[in-house]
Amino acid sequence: MDFKSHPDKLLIDHLREVGDNAEALAPSHLKKAAYIAGSHHDIGKFTSFFQEHLNSGRKMRCSSHASISALYAFNTAKREGLDDLTSFLVMSAVKSHHGRLLGLKTMKNWLRGLMDGEDECLRMQYEQIRNNASDVKSLRFPPKLDMDLDNTVSNAWQTTMKLLQEFHNWRDYFNGALLFSCLIDADKHSASNNPFSTSISLPLERVMEFHDNLPNGNMKDLRDMLYYAVLNWKLEGRIAGIISPTGTGKTLAGILAAVKEGRRVIYSLPFISIVEQTYDIVDSIYPDQVLKFHHMAFPDPNSDENVSVEDILLLAESWDYPMIVTTFEGLLASFLSHRNRDIKRLHSLYGSVVILDEVQALPAEKWNIIKEALKEASETLDIKFILMSATVPKLLRPESGNIIDPLYGREPNRVRVNYRDKIVTPEELAKEVVDIWKGNESIMVELNTIASAERVADELLRSEIPIQFLSTHITPYDRRNRINKMKEMLRKGDPFVLVTTQVVEAGVDLDFSKVFRDLGPLDSVIQAAGRCNRNSRLAKGEAFIRRIRREDKPTDFSLIYGKFTEQVTLKIIKESFEEKDFRKMLDSYYEELEKIRDLEHQSIDVIDHVKSLDYDKLEFSLIKEEPKYAVLILQNNKAMENLNGLRSAMRTRGYERSAAVRKWRANVEEFTVKVWQKPELEYDERLDLYLANADIYDSIKGFTVKETEESLLW
Numbered sequence: 001m002d003f004k005s006h007p008d009k010l011l012i013d014h015l016r017e018v019g020d021n022a023e024a025l026a027p028s029h030l031k032k033a034a035y036i037a038g039s040h041h042d043i044g045k046f047t048s049f050f051q052e053h054l055n056s057g058r059k060m061r062c063s064s065h066a067s068i069s070a071l072y073a074f075n076t077a078k079r080e081g082l083d084d085l086t087s088f089l090v091m092s093a094v095k096s097h098h099g100r101l102l103g104l105k106t107m108k109n110w111l112r113g114l115m116d117g118e119d120e121c122l123r124m125q126y127e128q129i130r131n132n133a134s135d136v137k138s139l140r141f142p143p144k145l146d147m148d149l150d151n152t153v154s155n156a157w158q159t160t161m162k163l164l165q166e167f168h169n170w171r172d173y174f175n176g177a178l179l180f181s182c183l184i185d186a187d188k189h190s191a192s193n194n195p196f197s198t199s200i201s202l203p204l205e206r207v208m209e210f211h212d213n214l215p216n217g218n219m220k221d222l223r224d225m226l227y228y229a230v231l232n233w234k235l236e237g238r239i240a241g242i243i244s245p246t247g248t249g250k251t252l253a254g255i256l257a258a259v260k261e262g263r264r265v266i267y268s269l270p271f272i273s274i275v276e277q278t279y280d281i282v283d284s285i286y287p288d289q290v291l292k293f294h295h296m297a298f299p300d301p302n303s304d305e306n307v308s309v310e311d312i313l314l315l316a317e318s319w320d321y322p323m324i325v326t327t328f329e330g331l332l333a334s335f336l337s338h339r340n341r342d343i344k345r346l347h348s349l350y351g352s353v354v355i356l357d358e359v360q361a362l363p364a365e366k367w368n369i370i371k372e373a374l375k376e377a378s379e380t381l382d383i384k385f386i387l388m389s390a391t392v393p394k395l396l397r398p399e400s401g402n403i404i405d406p407l408y409g410r411e412p413n414r415v416r417v418n419y420r421d422k423i424v425t426p427e428e429l430a431k432e433v434v435d436i437w438k439g440n441e442s443i444m445v446e447l448n449t450i451a452s453a454e455r456v457a458d459e460l461l462r463s464e465i466p467i468q469f470l471s472t473h474i475t476p477y478d479r480r481n482r483i484n485k486m487k488e489m490l491r492k493g494d495p496f497v498l499v500t501t502q503v504v505e506a507g508v509d510l511d512f513s514k515v516f517r518d519l520g521p522l523d524s525v526i527q528a529a530g531r532c533n534r535n536s537r538l539a540k541g542e543a544f545i546r547r548i549r550r551e552d553k554p555t556d557f558s559l560i561y562g563k564f565t566e567q568v569t570l571k572i573i574k575e576s577f578e579e580k581d582f583r584k585m586l587d588s589y590y591e592e593l594e595k596i597r598d599l600e601h602q603s604i605d606v607i608d609h610v611k612s613l614d615y616d617k618l619e620f621s622l623i624k625e626e627p628k629y630a631v632l633i634l635q636n637n638k639a640m641e642n643l644n645g646l647r648s649a650m651r652t653r654g655y656e657r658s659a660a661v662r663k664w665r666a667n668v669e670e671f672t673v674k675v676w677q678k679p680e681l682e683y684d685e686r687l688d689l690y691l692a693n694a695d696i697y698d699s700i701k702g703f704t705v706k707e708t709e710e711s712l713l714w
Contacts, residue, residue, distance in 0.1 A: 003132065004054060005042050006191050014190055015039045021186035025347045030175060033077065033086050034182045039139045040073035040093045041183060046133040047125050048190035062121035070095035072143040075152045084159045091156060091174040093183045101180045101339040104164050111157040140502045173610045178234030183347035186317050192314055202286055202324045207256050207708050210285045219538040222407060223249035230257050236379035240401035241387045245411050246530035250357065250388050251278055257386055258353040265323040268356045270361035276480065277509060278529060279325045291321040293330050317341055328362060329622050335373050336606065336620035350629040351382045359387045359396055360523050363622055364593055367395040369603035380436035385647040386615040391540040391583050393590040413580045414533040419545040419573050426452040429546055430459030433497060433516060437465055443611040446528050448518045448556035452548050454701050457499045464560035474702040475633050479483040486510060504531065511535050518548040519557050522569045522589040526582050543701040568592045627674035631690045633697045650686060671702045
């Protein structure tokens, strides 16, 4: 009988391929463990139970194979001299390879169940494997087919109990996650008959050519100063920083610094809007070598009809590209997650250069865990991190002191900020904008809540002022188009007022003569000011900071960011200050924030799970809370086409289903907004989507908010 792992693949060939590829992906200290995990992970398929399941497509009794395979892998690891922890990690990786990575406590409970006889299939599978799996003798580290099953379970239990009593560290944690990553990605590549990429080379000359062809402008001297400083900079240590004011070319400088290292490059940013913006730049430098990775992106097959949707998704989820542009969330999920699809790409970060741009946008309460994770990852995974910002919070600053700050003392002074400590309503702020509007320049007005933004927009429309509107209640499809339209309007000098929430912060390349902002965290205030006179077209731009409160509510600031952050900002902010004052004010702000919010002791629960090797208990996200209800706006034919495509994908079966659903789900996200209150709309339970026709989607404000809603969403 020919035993198969998949309909088109012999099982022994699959075991060899996964063993060899997992070993190739692993660093030197894990190569033996990775080979054993890879070459043993499907040994449980040498049974009639699994083969009947494979041939019939039906769920068969005793066809699950992970448990018996994990025990064989553990037995071989111990016989081949691997230590207790590594042997356990091999066992856990194999046991977990079809789902989430299981930690010490969960594996203990599983082994206890085996000892109590809860798995009635285990003995029958073992007897069949003893008789059927003679092919595995050709493996480099073959299993002992007639191992003492009861003794193996007992040894695995004793080892696990011993490890539960021991102290573990980040290195242990990352080794387990990395081993799992090598196994599951090698498994997916073998199952789909896809080879791994062989080159991660990114020619430095392409960056230099791109720089040399940039147009001249008022900021050229400062941008060149940063560029050439980074070109001559030697990146020493594992964590370094680039500090430079907004609009001075940090994106290109970061790419330059990373590419110089000759490694795979991961470029991470806080928001999808600037992931898209940065991807466009990087893709123009290195076409077809860059992956854009976030929940609304599905990689372009580059018009190659021979590349299947499944293969495209495999390459994307593995980060099997020379350069990846992603969100902070996507990056940190690779380090701090139990999910199979997140950890699968971890091996691609090994030996890479990782950029965190606009690092100040990371939530303050996460700074401590992020700093610790980056430090430990840099050592265990041989990663070089580059943190970039106009100012890096002290708690995140590289301890090595390897920071380049070439424009220090030469910073531009493009904007003056005026703060008035007086509570105003959205309508009163709108009146101030109307009074200052002359019709010959563009203005940005940024609010903390969608409800206030809508009220300001309504007042400006009543005054017949041309406006653009951005919030998360505008579909991503429209947000992208509006940002591109505004760039063109600004280029042509067509005046308008942008009313927006915080979606415009941190790196979106728009340049206004005047900016109004509802008071927010000082770093957000300064980000908003960075959209004022960004390209130094004027002698001095003006930013006006006000405090918004709607009737019978706390200030919008405290609703969104909390009273402690509001108190710190009020303590530091001045009535009048300029760009040259930003750095000193931000240093004081971050120092005060660290004290009042006790930031060094946040996220202790995450660190506890890491050091207990409780992989499957680990939950980490930068997003505090998301709106519960997703609304698909059927605003055009493309939105309807995506809905039908997703419904069709959900009806498919087999290997193609997962990739098809992911593709169409990403397309649907382009037309989806999320809200806090349950909408009174048609609900598709299978898709978990509410469906809204175009007639209830306002052409300016999008999916409008009821005033009874607190509007905690940007």
